[in-house]
Amino acid sequence: MNQRQWIGWGAIALTIPGAGLAIAPALGQSALPGYGLRVTSPLDAPVAADDVLTLREALELANGTLTPTELSPAEQALVEALPPGQGSQISFALPEGETTIALTDLLPEIVAPELVIDGTTQAGYDAEDTYDPKFPPAPAVTLTVAEGSEVARGLTIAADGVTVRGFSIYGFRTEDRATQTTPPSDIFVGKALPVDSSPLSLEFDLSFLEQSEDAPRGVVIEQNWLGLTADGEFPAVPSAFGVTVFNAVETTIRNNRIQYHDGSAIITGFRADGSQIAENAIIANGLAGMPDAIRLEGAIAATAITNNLICANDGSGIYLYKPEGAAQITGNDIQFNGRRFERAAVYVMGSDHQLNDNFIGYQPGPGVAVTAFPLSHRNQIRGNRYAELDGLSIDLNTQGNTGVQDFQKGDGPNPPRNSYHRRRETGNAAINAPQFDRYDFTPDAAAVTLTGTADPGSEVDLYRVNETESAYSPLAEPLGTVTTTAEGTFSASLDLPPGTRVSAIATDPEWGTSEPAAVATVLAADGTRPELPATPMERPNCSPPAPPPPPVEPPAPLAPLRLQIPRNIHFALDRSNISPESAAVLNQIAGAMLEYPFLTLELHGHTDPRASAAYNLALSERRANAARDYLIRQGVPPERMRILPFGLTQRRTQGSSRIDFARDRRVEFIFTDLRGFDIIFREQETDLQLE
Amino acid sequence: MAQAQSRVIVNQAVAQFDGPNGPVTTESNETLVGEDNTPLRIVKTADRAAAEPGDVVIYRILISNPSTRIAAPLTVTDQLPRGLRYVPNSVQTTPQQPTGQTLTDSNLTLTFAALDPGASISVAYAVLVTPDAVQGDGRNVAQAAAPGFAPVTAPFQIAVRPGIVSDCGTIVGRVFVDRNFDGQQQAGEPGVPNAVIFMDDGNRILTDPDGLFSLINVLPGYRVGTLDLYSLPGYTLAPNLYRIEENSVSRFVRLSPGGLGRMNFAVTPTFGEEQS
Incomplete structure (x- = not known):
């Protein structure tokens, strides 16, 4: 281990002086004249003295690269x-019906401090059209990419105090090319990066990364819809990432709706100290790339993630990947993630993070996982509620476990600490989970006294557990x-109805929170164990709250559903595109999903047995x-679908003829009726594609 | 033809031309057809079939003359493969001694005055196997020639095993998240654990929790490694804004014997995996 660190430091010592020699350019902090600018044209034409003001011209005026004298009267x-x-202030007075600004090229990076770009000034914006700050009203101005063009980034913000408000921004990504590209995103906070390494790209000097005072400070991104159209639809071309906080401090991202990105909704890069991510609806992101909804990397000291809805994303809700600094994660609803x-x-890496008062549920993995490597201590995970997990509510990786699964799902319940060395190879320093003295407690006259042991000096939070699947069901x-005594015992008298299941976690300020x-x-009282009624399974739902009062639903007929729809589609050899015949099948499936809101769907991908297992x-x-x-x-709402790839492991057929292989190349649709009934189906192969 | 079998036909060509000093006549050599043209016989063996660097191999060559003619003079040459070296003064011949002997690093030439019909000469010599022999093929060819005889050769191949002396090299490298797109890992650019690197010979390497890996006992030569992107979902190779070459999906290393090569892979969060 020591050797490894020496190697790492050697590389750092060699590389930093070279980068530090160059002088960082000033980031436009000189006093620029301020203008009130009214954008009247959605066109994206080169700067010209014509009759209308475009967004590009407005940004250049604010940046000081264009002066009003160069304009027409x-x-x-x-x-x-x-x-x-x-x-400067940029407001919008676009003609009615022409409120979509379709870019053909990158906009100039914003270097004007305190610039406000306010899409809510456009006529037709209804600020009252919302019931929940997480779901801001539909924007009136859309910023997207012209059909047939490729633009990597929507807005690039490299100045202090810039505010972006009330836009729908989507469609920003790059196509495959000779080299990879730097991460494209709807909004990029930090000095602009070249898109790729082609000789035509900008000259690029990295030294600005070293100076934290050059990083844009206090950028505000609010009330935008990122990644979806102003109608709330899935766009024809999805965006790559939502907000990339690449190199900025004290960025505020609040009251945005961030949806349908290929990669993460919010991802940090080099520096994102003091970011405030509050009251956003972050739904169905990571569809074909970095799967985690909020991915914090790099320097993130004093970052707060507060009161967001994080729903139906493809990986973790929040993944802290080897960050520097601690984050506060409070009051979020993190549910129905892990779709892919x-x-x-x-997933927590690093020390001193605080996760309080969140709801964490409906996840095909544990609720909170704390890594064993790198060393992660003093993470306080208290006051959260959990439901329907496939794993522990809190999972501390132990024994230096660093396998593939350990960095995704954790490693399950830990044995009690049997050596001091466990502290050095376990998340939260191997604080022991509390242990009840008995598996069942008989109540006295008024209350039941729960007793047990935990690490001396720790605080024990008692929890009610509703689900009955395992001994480690989620803490509801x-x-x-x-508080435990110095001898390490605790005792609590509670008034609980018979049949209640309880669990507990221990927290020590010096070490962190334990597993349950x-x-x-x-x-x-007579020693029997009464069964409490099971709580009904919740339907996956990430939708904005309905306008009050909610419409009264007619009671659904409680009978098994008869579905006369196909449950598989087939593919051509080595292809994954949807044929017109398959599309017809999928239309039927979509129809059923939309008709019966209690259905959920697992998509099982399969291939024929040729080529390697990994491929x-x-x-x-x-x-x-x-x-x-x-x-x-x-x-179909993404929160009701889950992807499971099986590769060649589960063939449909036994033979090796062309038709057998064609039947193997399929996606199977596994419907589940959340009311608990079986569904009656039929097979189909009208869309079989022979090679 | 049957009658011609026992007869010796002598054939000689003569050419005449008018030179500057009058007519000139030149005669070719005589060729004999139907003569006894039984070739020499040569057999080569060694005291072992496999050797390692440091071993001494003793080769024996037996040259015999089954014809009715005298082979005079007789020249025996032996060409050694790469990495095998003669042990000086180790040549022993019986029954006659060579009249001339030339020895270079990889070539031995012995000259004998004459080899009578039905007689034979045995030659023995020692060869040292050096570490370079691992890269050679171990195939050794002896040749006997005399005027009037067609040259004959006898190969012998020994298997050269690497032995305890090895010239294998080492490859080290790292997989890390590149934040400034320069292809180097600086502070704040964490390594990626459990990334898979495939080598050209099929070796599958897993990075450690810090994203580092090392591979020992790599055969020297040109080695190629590539990152299996499926092992790190959500990441792809980072563009390198400074060196075009490092935008390649694979790394190419020329590994000298006993040398150290480096394969670094910079990655960045990705999107657009749906393209098939």
Whole structure:
């Protein structure tokens, strides 16, 4: 281990002096004249003295690269000088019905401090059209890419105090080319990067990364819809990433709706200290790339993620990947994630993070996983509620486990600490989970006294557990907190109905929060164990809240559903595109999904047995992903679908003829009726594609 | 033809031409057809079939003359493969001694005065196997020639095993998240654990929790490694804004014997995996 670190430091010592020699350019902090600018044309033409003001011209005026004297008189009428010291303001007066600004090239990076770009000034914006700050009203101005063009980034913000408000921004990505590209995104906070390494790209000097005072400070991104059209539809061309905080401090991202990105909704890069991510709806991102909804990497000290809805994303809700600094994650709803990768809802690397008062549920993985490597201590995970997990509510990786699964799903319940060395190779320093003295407690006259052991000096949070699947079912609801004695025992008297199942976690400020205790049950006074009624399974739902009062639904007929729809589609050899015949099948499936809101769907991708297992696994995932992509475009909510690639492991047939292989190349649709009934089906192969 | 079998036909060509000093006549050599043209016989063996660097191999060559003619003079040459070297003064011949002996690093030439019909000469010599022999083929060819006889050769191949002396090299490298797109890992650019690198010979390498890997006992020569992107979902290779070459999906290393090569892979979060 020591050797490894020496290698790492050697590389750092060699490379930093070279980068540090160059002088960082000033980031436009000189006093620019402030203008009030009114954009009147959605066209994206080169800067010209014509009758209308475009967004490109407005940005160049604000940046100081264009002066009002170069404009026509008609344009000058749209420019109003502001008192010195005040930042420019860009408002919108686009003609009715022409509110979509389709870019053909990158906009200039914003270097004007305190610039406000306000899409809510456009006529037709209804600020009252919302019931939940997480779901801002539909934007009136759309910023997207012209058909047939490729633009890597929507807005690039490299100045302090810039505000972007009230836009729909989508379609920003790059196509395959000779080299890879730097991450494209709807909004990029930080000095502009070249898109790729072609000789035509900008000269690029990295030294600005070293100076934290050069990073844009206090950028605000609010009330935007990122990644979806102003109608709330899945766009024809999805965006790559939502907001990339590449090199900025104290960025605020609030009240945005961030949806349908190929990669993460919010991803940090080199530096993102003090970011505030509050009250956003982050839904169905990571569809074909980095699967985690919020991915924090690099320097993230004092970052806060507060009161967001993080729903139906493909990987973790929040993944802290080897960050520097601690984050506060409070009051979020993190649910129905892990649609494509079975990851923890929140994966924690690093120390001193705080996860409080979140709801974490409906995840094909543990609730919170804390890594064993790199060393991760003092993570406080308290006051959260959990439901329907496939794993522990809190999973601390132990024994230095660093396998593939350990960085995704964790490693399950830990044995008690049997050596001091466990502290150095376990998340949260191997704080022991509390242990109840008995598996069942009989109540006294008024209350039941729960007793057990935990690490001395730690605080034990008792939880009610609703689900009955395992001894480590999710912690549903906090019941209270007791402190352990110096001998390491705790005792709590609670008024709990017989049949209640309880668990507990221990928290020590020096080490962090433990895994949950094995469940204990409260018996009836006569020693019997009454069964409590099971809570009904919740329907996946990430939709904006309905306008109050909610419409009264007619009670659904409680009878098994008879579905006369096909449950598989077939593919051509080594292809993952949807044929017209398959599309017809998918239309039927989408129709059923939309008709019966209690149905959920698993998409199982399969291939024929030729080629390698790894190649086929990737191919089967592409096939399932293509089918899901089609269904999303048909309006099926992504939170009700999950992808499972099987590769060549589960063939449909036994033989090796062309028709057998054609039957193997398929995606199977596994419907589940959340009301608990079986469904009656029929097979189909009308879309079989022979090679 | 049957009658011609026992007769010796002598054939000689003569050419005449008018030179500057009058007519000139030149005669070719005589060729004999139907003569006893039984060739020499040569057999080569060694005291072992496989050797390792440091071993001494003793070769024996037996040259015999089954014809009715005298082979005079007789020249025996032996060409050694790469990495095998003669042990000086190790040549022993019986029954006659060579009249001339030339020895270079990889070539031995012995000259004998004459080899009578029905007689034979045995030659023995020692050869040292050096570490370079691992790269050679171990195939050794002896040749006997005399005027009037067609040259004959006898190959012998020994298998050269690497032995305890090895010239294998080492490849080190890392897989990391590149934030400034320069292809180098600086502070704040964490390694990626459990990334898979495939080598040209099929070796599958897994990075450690810091994203580092090393591979020992790599055969020297040109080695290629590539990153299996399926092993790190959500990442793809990062563009390198400074060196075009490092935008390649594979890394090419010329590994000298006993040398150290480096294969670094910079990655960045990705999108657009749906393209099939």
